Amino acid sequence: MNNRIIILFLAIISATGVQAQHLEHRIQAGFNIGATAPVGLPNTIRKINSYRPEFCPSLGYELSWRPAKASEWGAAVGVKLDYKGMTTKDEVMYFHTMITMEDGSGKSEFEGAFTGKNKTTVRNAYVSFPISATYTPNDNWRLHLGGYMAWLFSANFYGNVSDGYIRNGGSLGEKVNVSEAEFDFGTDMRRFDAGLQGGAERRVGKKLRVMGNLSWGLRPVFPSDFRGMDFPMYNIFVTLGVTYRI
Amino acid sequence: MYIMTHIQSIRLLAACALTAITMQACIKSEPPNPEADIESFTVPDSLLTGDVFIDQSNRKILLYLDPEAFDKGVAPVITTTKGAKVSPASGDSIFFTGQDNVYTVTSASGENRKQYTVEVVSIGEWDWQFEKWLIHDKDKYQYVIEEDGGQVWSSGNPGVALSGVPKRPDGYPLRATEDSESGTYAAELVTLKGTVLSNLVGIKLFAGSLFLGNFDVSNAFLEPLKATQFGQPFTGKATRFTGYYKYTPGASYQDREGNILPGVTDSCAIYAVLYTGRTRLDATNIHTSERIVATARLPDGSGRGNFTRFDIPFTYIPGRSATKEMMMAIVASSSKDGDQYRGAIGSRLVVDSLAIIQ
Numbered sequence: 001m002n003n004r005i006i007i008l009f010l011a012i013i014s015a016t017g018v019q020a021q022h023l024e025h026r027i028q029a030g031f032n033i034g035a036t037a038p039v040g041l042p043n044t045i046r047k048i049n050s051y052r053p054e055f056c057p058s059l060g061y062e063l064s065w066r067p068a069k070a071s072e073w074g075a076a077v078g079v080k081l082d083y084k085g086m087t088t089k090d091e092v093m094y095f096h097t098m099i100t101m102e103d104g105s106g107k108s109e110f111e112g113a114f115t116g117k118n119k120t121t122v123r124n125a126y127v128s129f130p131i132s133a134t135y136t137p138n139d140n141w142r143l144h145l146g147g148y149m150a151w152l153f154s155a156n157f158y159g160n161v162s163d164g165y166i167r168n169g170g171s172l173g174e175k176v177n178v179s180e181a182e183f184d185f186g187t188d189m190r191r192f193d194a195g196l197q198g199g200a201e202r203r204v205g206k207k208l209r210v211m212g213n214l215s216w217g218l219r220p221v222f223p224s225d226f227r228g229m230d231f232p233m234y235n236i237f238v239t240l241g242v243t244y245r246i
Numbered sequence: 247m248y249i250m251t252h253i254q255s256i257r258l259l260a261a262c263a264l265t266a267i268t269m270q271a272c273i274k275s276e277p278p279n280p281e282a283d284i285e286s287f288t289v290p291d292s293l294l295t296g297d298v299f300i301d302q303s304n305r306k307i308l309l310y311l312d313p314e315a316f317d318k319g320v321a322p323v324i325t326t327t328k329g330a331k332v333s334p335a336s337g338d339s340i341f342f343t344g345q346d347n348v349y350t351v352t353s354a355s356g357e358n359r360k361q362y363t364v365e366v367v368s369i370g371e372w373d374w375q376f377e378k379w380l381i382h383d384k385d386k387y388q389y390v391i392e393e394d395g396g397q398v399w400s401s402g403n404p405g406v407a408l409s410g411v412p413k414r415p416d417g418y419p420l421r422a423t424e425d426s427e428s429g430t431y432a433a434e435l436v437t438l439k440g441t442v443l444s445n446l447v448g449i450k451l452f453a454g455s456l457f458l459g460n461f462d463v464s465n466a467f468l469e470p471l472k473a474t475q476f477g478q479p480f481t482g483k484a485t486r487f488t489g490y491y492k493y494t495p496g497a498s499y500q501d502r503e504g505n506i507l508p509g510v511t512d513s514c515a516i517y518a519v520l521y522t523g524r525t526r527l528d529a530t531n532i533h534t535s536e537r538i539v540a541t542a543r544l545p546d547g548s549g550r551g552n553f554t555r556f557d558i559p560f561t562y563i564p565g566r567s568a569t570k571e572m573m574m575a576i577v578a579s580s581s582k583d584g585d586q587y588r589g590a591i592g593s594r595l596v597v598d599s600l601a602i603i604q
């Protein structure tokens with residue numbers, strides 16, 4: 001995987017030699033703030049007690065092209081290292097879950113409905129490849145809109161449930177009180193994510209700009225056969241940072 | 247001025263993007279309650295010989311009734327999950343005329359129904375051959391019933407079912423075996439390795455257990471030692487505890503953390519405890535309670551290749567005397583320290599023809 005990324009990166013760099021006059025190179029740095037979350041909270045989530053972004057740097061390189069130096073429209077491709085994460089504490093009711101774990105000696109599964117408190121920490125590292133159409137109306141502003149593909153290379157999705165009860169099998173199952181139990185769904189996560197992204201940059205120096213960029217995953221982060229949560233979750237993050245033209 | 251503009255634009259960008267996320271984050275209205283439990287079932291104490299037990303795993307109300315109450319019927323006061331409805335209603339009289347008394351609970355959401363069958367438990371003969379076994383519908387573990395269908399024995403199986411073991415009888419530590427001393431079946435108790443899930447809560451092995459009493463699954467995670475509710479109402483004077491067993495300790499004894507302790511051999515436990523009162527003792531106090539009047543325990547839990555008979559007189563504790571209300575517990579385990587999650591995986595105990603001689 002890493003080799004492929006390096007090769008792609010080199011290919012982008014070497015492409016710059018072809019039509020250097022219309023190309024711009026930028027380094028991007030910032031932080032991702034957002035959530036891996038359902039789009040529209042299911043009614044089993046009763047209360048969000050806290051939300052905290054994790055330390056999620058974003059660092060990338062962007063190559064943009066315009067037909068002529070003064071053109072308003074252009075295109076850009078990039079490669080980014082993106083950490084996406086958060087910690088939330090919430091309260092849930094009748095929350096359906098199925099926990100499947102495997103080790104050398106076999107598989108164990110538990111399915112049930114949980115009512116109580118939940119804490120979830122997500123911290124995933126992706127290599128992302130954004131592709132955008134760019135619009136540069138003037139020297140101060142630059143806007144872009146497009147899509148991205150991303151490969152997950154380090155996954156963390158874990159937490160605990162506490163102060164509640166779980167019902168074996170579902171809502172009609174026998175009630176089992178829970179003081180605290182851990183879960184870890186990191187290895188269940190999909191390795192590939194894709195979605196839409198767009199944002200704007202505002203010039204603040206000769207080569208320096210501040211930027212904000214929203215990326216909205218369209219692919220649930222867990223595969224369809226994953227039953228730890230019975231609703232799809234998506235990566236929805238904003239990158240706030242700077243770009244520097246090189 | 248110039249700087250302000252930039253801070254404002256950053257704010258603007260951030261605000262736009264975050265609004266898009268937070269717009270989605272609205273809490274919806276609470277789902278209607280889908281649960282339909284009978285949470286309590288109260289009959290006046292004077293009518294009972296033992297505390298009522300609601301077996302949530304098997305959806306049974308176990309009643310231990312005074313003979314007079316059995317003849318006249320009872321009018322239990324019932325509480326359910328909030329918003330659920332129960333039929334027959336709380337306070338209605340039920341009679342024990344041979345037909346099953348079945349309570350139907352309908353959840354507040356209306357979609358879910360749960361039926362509980364009332365079972366009046368009484369032990370005629372304190373003598374068991376372990377011939378009749380049933381398989382739990384959902385979790386597929388075996389449990390033993392009386393000739394008349396009554397449920398007086400229990401085990402840790404309902405708790406083990408929560409840990410994601412394979413859903414088949416031999417996935418559980420207690421099951422029937424045809425390796426019997428008399429009749430077709432005997433009870434086989436095997437100490438099994440914990441699962442990946444049970445490891446998360448620090449349980450590395452499950453000892454096989456079989457006991458007179460009930461398993462309270464609601465305590466299985468929080469206070470597992472209180473989940474095993476030992477004992478059934480007993481009248482008369484117990485003199486001896488008899489039965490047959492065979493035992494093979496597993497190869498490697500391990501401590502709670504799963505470390506193998508070289509040179510330690512597992513042993514089994516088989517004992518009977520007679521105590522006063524109506525409320526069951528559990529694994530936290532079955533050896534220590536002040537209510538204990540007499541005990542009979544297998545002195546040596548080491549390996550026995552063939553069925554071996556035991557006949558142990560009850561030892562009455564001086565200064566403690568029987569009262570009108572008594573309970574008798576019989577407990578067997580394939581690993582004596584199984585309640586501390588210590589033992590040897592593979593230890594196998596078979597018991598048959600257990601009896602309390604009066």
